[in-house]
Amino acid sequence: MGSDKAMMIVLLYIVIVIMAFVFRITISNTIRKEAGVIGTLRASGYTKGELIRHYMTLPVIITLFGALIGNIPGYTVMKNVCASMYYGSYSLPTYVTI
Structure with a gap:
């Protein structure tokens, strides 16, 4: 992995893929459960x-x-x-958040 930045980017991609999978399953189940209601609303003119x-x-x-x-x-x-955490692990100069 080499550095913290590379590790965080990989972790971010993994989390996004997991979240997308969970949302896909949730949306699919919601549409399946609400199919009758959606059909009725479409027939009503929505x-x-x-x-x-x-x-x-x-x-x-x-x-x-x-x-x-x-x-x-x-x-x-x-x-x-x-x-x-970084100051405890490395000898870093002080920084200012921008």
């Missing part, structure tokens, strides 16, 4: 766009909220934790 907006609004809001809640401690508290 467009595909309206149904997609209906089923995608809550997951998008939850994802954005989770990203916001995760980034706040990540850029405040965890920054200091990660910096102290």
